[in-house]
Amino acid sequence: MLHTAMCTTIKHPTSEQAQEAKRYILEKVQSTVNDIVMTLKSECHSGSLGPCGYYTGRRNCLLQLLTGASISSIQGSGFDSLVRDLVFHCMVIANSSRREFQQRVVGHCRLILQFWSDIQKILKSSDDSEKSLEKFCSLLAQQIQSLDKSLQTSLLYQVLDTFLISSSTLEELLSETKQIMDADSSSNVDLNFTQPLVEDFISSTDRIIETGSFVSSVAVDAKSLENVENSRVCLSRLRDQIAPLSLELADNSIQTVQKLHGVCQTWEEETSQLQDALSDVLDVREFTSAAINEMVNDRRGCDAAYREQSYKPFHEHAVNLLCHMKMVIQSVRRHLEKSDDPIYRNGLLVLLKQVQSSQNKVGESARDMLLGSSLNVEVYTSFSDRVSTAVQHFKVLRKGLDGQQHPHLLSPLREGARQPEIPLPRSPAKNNDVLNLPHVRRSSDSPVLDVIERDSQAEHEEDLSDEETIEAELSRKYDRDELKVPAVSADSKLIHKAREFDLLPLLYEVVTVTKGKDVTALNQACTGVLELSNCYAQAAKEASLIVDAVDRQTLESFRAELVSLTPLLVQTAQETAMSSAMSTESIYKHSTMFSDLINNTRKVLLPVAGNWYHAVFNELQGNLPTNAAAISQQLNEVMALCADVVQLLTSSDLTSQSDSQETFSVLHNKLNKAQNNTRYLVKFSTSMDGQPDQLEGLCLLWGLSIQILLNSLDKILRTTTAMSQFGPQKQLSVLSENSLRIQEAARLTSLNCRSAFKSKQLTENQDELKTLTEAYLKAAEELDVMPNVMQLAKSELLQRHLLIKIRVLSGHLSKANKDYDSVLQSVASIAYFAVEHFRENNTEDTEQKFEKAAQTLFDNIKLATKRVEDCLNYVRDPHARSNLRSINDHLSFQISDIISRARLMVETHYICDTLSLDVQIQCWSAKAHYVAEEIRKHDGIHQEAKDQIRAGLQGRAPEEIKDGAAKVREVEFPSDVMMSFSQKDITRSVDAAELSVNMVVGVRSAPEKDEDKWMVCKSLKAQLYLL
Secondary structure, eight states: OHHHHHHHHHHOTTOHHHHHHHHHHHHHHHHHHHHHHHHHHHHHHSSOOOSSOHHHHHHHHHHHHHTTOOHHHHTTTTHHHHHHHHHHHHHHHHHTSOHHHHHHHHHHHHHHHHHHHHHHHHHHOOSOOHHHHHHHHHHHHHHHHHHHHHHHHHHHHHHHHHHHHHHHHHHHHHHHHHHHHHHOOSSBOOOGGGHHHHHHHHHHHHHHHHHHHHHHHTOOSHHHHHHHHHHHHHHHHHHHHHHHHHHHGGGOBHHHHHHHHHHHHHHHHHHHHHHHHHHHHSOHHHHHHHHHHHHHHHHHHHHHHHHHTOHHHHHHHHHHHHHHHHHHHHHHHHHHHTOOOHHHHHHHHHHHHHHHHHHHHHHHHHHHHTSSSSOOGGGHHHHHHHHHHHHHHHHHHHHHHTTOSHHHHHHHHHHHHHSOOOOOOOOGGGSGGGGGOTTTOOTTTHHHHHHHHHHHHHHHHOSOOOOOOOOSOOSSOTTOSOOOOOSOOTTOOOOOOSSOOOOOHHHHHHHHHHHTTOHHHHHHHHHHHHHHHHHHHHHHHHHTTTSOHHHHHHHHHHHHHHHHHHHHHHHHHHHHHHOSSSOSHHHHHHHHHHHHHHHHHHHHHHHHHTHHHHHHHHHHHTTTTTTHHHHHHHHHHHHHHHHHHHHHHHHSSHHHHOOSSOOHHHHHHHHHHHHHHHHHHHHHHTSSOOOHHHHHHHHHHHHHHHHHHHHHHHHHHTOHHHHHHSOHHHHHHHHHHHHHHHHHHHHHHHHHOSOHHHHHHHHHHHHHHHHHHHHHHHHHHTOOSSOOHHHHHHHHHHHHHHHHHHHHHHHHHHHHTHHHHHHHHHHHHHHHHHHHTTTSTTHHHHHHHHHHHHHHHHHHHHHHHHHHHHHGGGOOOHHHHHHHHHHHHHHHHHHHHHHHHHHHHHHHTOOOOHHHHHHHHHHHHHHHHHHHHHHHHOTTSOHHHHHHHHHHHTTOOOOOOOGGGGSOOOOOOOHHHHTTOOHHHHHHHHHHHHHOHHHHHOOOSSOOOHHHHHHHHHHHHHHHHHO
C-alpha cells in the first residue's frame, strides 16, 4: 500500500487525494511498527522465563509440528503465528548483524515465507494433498534448520563486535576519568570534553543489552536463559545510573568524575558476568573459531597500517587484536570450569598457559610499537612474529577444545609448562616509566597502553588463557582456517599518502605513479592490475564449480563487477597521468573499489582453496627469488604426483562403475588447468617483478585448481560427502579402518579362490594396500600445523591413491564373492534410490520396500549364523573351531551395522560415506563366503545343513524339505578321525547332540515328537560311549 501511494504521488504530484493517501498510509505504517515494538517488549519481559529462549521455543514448536504433519494437525495449531514470530524475530536480529550474515538470514526467511505460502495454498485447497503437504513441510523444516545455523553464526559475530566496541569505549572513559582524578583534586573541573565519551558509553551499553536479549532468545535450557536475563537486568539498572551522571557533568564537579569512574568499574564486572552467561549459550568452539578469524583480520590491519606508517589505524587494530584474544580466553576459561573430565581439563590448562604467554608477548610488542609519536619500525619484525605465533597457538588450543590430539599437541608443551618463564631482555628505552611520557598520553593513543597494561597484570594473576577456532564448520567460513602471513618486512619501502585509503600495494603503486605522471611506470603497473584482475576473475569462475549456491551467486556478482571495473580503473589512471588538470579523486575512488572487491573475493575464495593456498604462499612469500629453483622443483613434483594419481584412476575401471557426471575428459581438463597455473606461478616466482598482491592471486588460483582437481577425483571415487563431513583425524581413522577391513576381506577371499593366479593377485593387492596405508599414515603424522607444499601433497594424494586402490580391490572382491555380495548390494541400492527420489510421491513405497528387504535379509542371515553356531560343535580342530566362531559372531554384528547404515540414509534422505558401507559389504561377503566354504569342507555335518547355511548367508530362504525326507539319518564318523578324539571332545559332542538334534539328523520341515528326539539322543550316546 505504501509503495502504491508513493508511486501515485510521483505520477500525480499536484493531486491532493494522492498526498492525503500517502499521509494516511505513513501513519498506518508508523502505528503498526509501534504496535509490533510494544508487543515484542511485552512478550519478552512479561511472565516467567520459560524452559528455553523465545526463538528456541518457537523453532522447536515449528519443527515438532512439521514432523509427520497433516492437514488436520496444522489447522488450528497456531502454525501461522509460529512462522510469523520466528521470521520477525530473525529479521530483528539480522537488522543488527553484519551485512554478509544479514543477507543470509534474510534469504532464509524469504524462503521460509515462500514455503509457508505454499502450505497455506494446500490447506485451502479442497483436493487430497497430504503428500504435497508432507513435501513442503519437509522443505520448510530443512530451511528452518539452515536459518538456525545462519542465525547462530550471526549472533557469534554480533557478540564479538558488540563487546569489542564496548571494551574500547570503556577503556577510553576509564582513562579519561583516571587522568582527571590524578591530575586535579580541586572541586571543579571542565568536563565538557567527556560528554561525548559518556554518550558513546551509554550507546554501547544499550547495544550490549540488546545483544544479550538476542542471545537469550536462542538459549536451550532454563538455567542458561536465567543467567543471561539476570545479567541483562543488572546491566540495565547500571545503565539507568549512568544516564543521570551524564546530566551532572555540566556541574564540572570532581565528585561526578569519581562516581562515573566507580560506575565504570562496576560496569566492567557486570559485562564480564554477562559474557560468562553468554558463553553458556553460545558454542565455545564456534565462538573461538570466529574470534580467530577476527584475529587474522586484525593482524592484517596492523600490517597494512605499518606499511602506511599510520599510527592511529595500527593502534585500533592492536587494541582489537588483544580484545579478541581476551574474549576467547574468558570464554574458554568458562568452558573449562564446567568440565568434569580431569584429563580434558589438564590438557586445556596447558594449552591455555601457552596462549596466555603468547598474548602477553603480543601485548609487550604492541606497547613497544606504540611508544612515541610514530610507529617503532625496529620492533615490527618481533611484533609480527609474535602475532603469528599467538594465532597458531590459539588454533592449537581450538583443536584441544575438540578433545582431539591432546597427547600430540601437549607432549612438547608439558615440559615447557614445568619450566619457569624467563623474561625477555628489554632495551633501555622500554622501561615502565616511558608510559608516563607526555607525548604518549594522548587522548587518542593512551587507551591501548592502558588495555595492554591492565590485561597483562590480570593475566599474570591467573593461570589460564584462551582458545578456539573454525569450522565450521562454523557455518560461515570466511578466513577461518589459516593465517595468511602478509608480505611485509621491517625494511619494506613505505608509501606515504595524505588520505586514509585502504588500498592494495599494487594499487598504491598505481596511485603513486599516476600522481607522479610517470606514464611508463603506470603502463607497467596497469599491466599488473589487468593480470591481478584476470587472476581473481578466473579463480571466481573456477571456484563456482565447488561452492554452495550462496557463495556461487556472490562470486558471480564479484566477478561481473571486477570485469567491468578493471578497464575503467586503467582508463582513469592513464587519463589522469596524461592530464595536468584532472583531479586524483577518481583514481582514488576506483582504486579503493578495486581493492575492496579483491579483498571481498579473497574472503570467499580462501576457505575453498584451503591449506593449498597457505602452504604455497608461505613458502613463496619469503623466498623470492633466492630459492626459485627449489620452489619450482617442489611445484613440479606436486604436479607429477597429481598426474600419477589421475593416471592410476584412468587405468582403473572405476569410472564405469561410478554414476557421477565426472568423466576422464573433465578430469584431464582440470589437470591441465592445474598444470598451466603451476607454470604461471613458477614463472612469477622466478622473476624479480611483481607485488605481493599478484603473488597472493596466483597462489590462490593455484590452490583452487589443485582443490578442484581433488574434488573431481573424489566425485569419481564417490567420497566427496564422506571426506567433507569429517575432520582430519576422523578422516584418518575412517580410512585406516576401511583399509584394514578390505585387507582382511582380501585375505579371506584368497583362501577360497580355486584359481592360484587370482589368489596370488589378491594377496599382492593386500600387501600393496598395507604398504600404501602405512605410507599414508606416516605422511599424515608428519603434517605440521602449517604444512609445506610437499607435506600437504604427499598426504592428500596418498589419500586419493589409497582410495583408488580400495575401490579397485573392492570391485575384485565383489566379483569373487558375488553370490554373497549381491543381496547386500541390492538392499544398499534400494537405500540409494530412496534418497535420490525422496521428493517424489513414491517415497513411502520405497521405504517400505527397503524395510521388507532388510528384514528378510536379516532374518535369513540370523538363522544361518545360528545353524553355523550349532555346526561348530562338530568341527574337530579347536583352532579352526575358534576362528570360525569368531568370524560367525562378526557376521551377526556386521550385518546389523550394514543395515543400520543403509536405514540411516533412508531416514535422513542423505547419502554419506558410501565408501565405508561398500567396504563393510565386501568384508561381510568375504567372511560369509569363507564360513560357508569351511563348513562345506567338514564331512561330519549333514549336507542339507550345509546347503541351508550357504543359502542363508547368501540372503536366500532355506529350501523346503519334503515331508518324506524326515527320516532320521545316522551321522557318519570316519574311524581314523574318531580315534583321535579326546575324551573332552567326546563329551562336548554328546552335549551338542542333546542341544542340536535337528542339526545332526538333518533339519526337518516339521518338528518331531519328544519321544523320537529322545530316542535319537539315546542312540547317539550309545554310539559315542562304545567309542
